[in-house]
Amino acid sequence: xxxxxxxxxxxxxxxxxxxxxxxxxxxxxxxxxQSKNGEIAVRDAERLSPDVVVMDLMxxxxxxxxxxxxxxxxxxxxxxxxxxxxxxxxxxxKALAAGAAGxxxxxxxxxxxxxxxxxxxxxxxxxxxxxKGLMDTDPPVSSLTGRQSEVLQSLTLGLTNKDIAVQLGxxxxxxxxxxxxxxxxxxxxxxxxxxxxxxxxxxxxx
Amino acid sequence: xxxxxxxxxxxxxxxxxxxxxxxxxxxxxxxxxQSKNGEIAVRDAERLSPDVVVMDLMxxxxxxxxxxxxxxxxxxxxxxxxxxxxxxxxxxxKALAAGAAGxxxxxxxxxxxxxxxxxxxxxxxxxxxxxKGLMDTDPPVSSLTGRQSEVLQSLTLGLTNKDIAVQLGxxxxxxxxxxxxxxxxxxxxxxxxxxxxxxxxxxxxx
DNA sequence: TGCGCTACCCGTAAAATTACGGGTGCAATA
DNA sequence: TATTGCACCCGTAATTTTACGGGTAGCGCA
Numbered sequence: 001x002x003x004x005x006x007x008x009x010x011x012x013x014x015x016x017x018x019x020x021x022x023x024x025x026x027x028x029x030x031x032x033x034q035s036k037n038g039e040i041a042v043r044d045a046e047r048l049s050p051d052v053v054v055m056d057l058m059x060x061x062x063x064x065x066x067x068x069x070x071x072x073x074x075x076x077x078x079x080x081x082x083x084x085x086x087x088x089x090x091x092x093x094k095a096l097a098a099g100a101a102g103x104x105x106x107x108x109x110x111x112x113x114x115x116x117x118x119x120x121x122x123x124x125x126x127x128x129x130x131x132k133g134l135m136d137t138d139p140p141v142s143s144l145t146g147r148q149s150e151v152l153q154s155l156t157l158g159l160t161n162k163d164i165a166v167q168l169g170x171x172x173x174x175x176x177x178x179x180x181x182x183x184x185x186x187x188x189x190x191x192x193x194x195x196x197x198x199x200x201x202x203x204x205x206x
Numbered sequence: 207x208x209x210x211x212x213x214x215x216x217x218x219x220x221x222x223x224x225x226x227x228x229x230x231x232x233x234x235x236x237x238x239x240q241s242k243n244g245e246i247a248v249r250d251a252e253r254l255s256p257d258v259v260v261m262d263l264m265x266x267x268x269x270x271x272x273x274x275x276x277x278x279x280x281x282x283x284x285x286x287x288x289x290x291x292x293x294x295x296x297x298x299x300k301a302l303a304a305g306a307a308g309x310x311x312x313x314x315x316x317x318x319x320x321x322x323x324x325x326x327x328x329x330x331x332x333x334x335x336x337x338k339g340l341m342d343t344d345p346p347v348s349s350l351t352g353r354q355s356e357v358l359q360s361l362t363l364g365l366t367n368k369d370i371a372v373q374l375g376x377x378x379x380x381x382x383x384x385x386x387x388x389x390x391x392x393x394x395x396x397x398x399x400x401x402x403x404x405x406x407x408x409x410x411x412x
Numbered sequence: 413t414g415c416g417c418t419a420c421c422c423g424t425a426a427a428a429t430t431a432c433g434g435g436t437g438c439a440a441t442a
Numbered sequence: 443t444a445t446t447g448c449a450c451c452c453g454t455a456a457t458t459t460t461a462c463g464g465g466t467a468g469c470g471c472a
Contacts, residue, residue: 157399
């Protein structure tokens, strides 16, 4: 019988233990490893070649999105199931674009989680209803350009346009244009709202 | 032998399972209940009179701080140990003010968590070094007045001073004063930074 | 009773932001 | 090759925010 080989990637030891405890009750599940950050997860995935990687999005060293991309590149047979505590449309969209096969929230019931693992292991995709609803009611922002992300990050730190111009070595007028483009793209009426949206949707590092 | 009666309050089933699995390996620990939100935790604490409540801060229905306050009021013999994934100085300070006996991060190692439980069960306080460091490097904001909290919340939503004046039924000039007081109190140079600080420090609901 | 705190009110002026208009050069790509 | 998108540049004007100054009234607490 072919058991599903599972790698757990989460920085919280209690979460890894909980997942391991849950999966140990399923005869067709085999937890082959646990990784406490993204970097280690990538190495462990190469070493252990699991069928499914259960991936937290917020981890130190390397976040779940980058780790997902790296794992999909290095061992394409490993499916990635994103397991997150705070889901944002943009985060999920990025994870799926990076090659994740599914996404589910940590608040999900055990049965749903087990079903999700089986589904992605079978090569199908699985996105929980809760997350689907989120993607519908709050569609992801069309992605920001590199410059826009830099400027948005600076906005959240309270830099004025002049500050940003000096920091980036461009004119104030250009910064104003970047800011206006950001406001339009993320649907903010002003820079304070832009900061609110950026942090709530995790468009920048918190 | 008096085992330590423990109630687990966390909205994530996997975390509750992980904690239960960990504590089941300790002969002096007895997990007597699990609650998936703050409201239920308060009821369960009354019903089960545990020695220690392991309390997540971010939960639906009622957050961990309110739940801590309610539990300390209704059954003072129950010690509360805060277990959080994203610690902020303000959140921890509020939890301790609400009567929590300790605080530790979810990224803590199992041994530290077990030690923390034993310590608060024995009537001592326990704040992990990581959280102590956070409180030192980033001391909590002197608490905002009710009006200031309202205004700060509106700032994060991108309302202009005029909008807020209409919403609260006061003059723009008064709103300006509230905003200035907020900026000074939380150490922000302008409203965009105020929004950034408010959301990063969880001074308002996310 | 006096003190401090909060919630309000008012005016003026400088600074910053936002909203319009107009451009060029460059790189990728269809 | 033509188009598109991005990063830049410039000007003007309205609006908003921020920084000063001043004030009153109510409330709890020492």
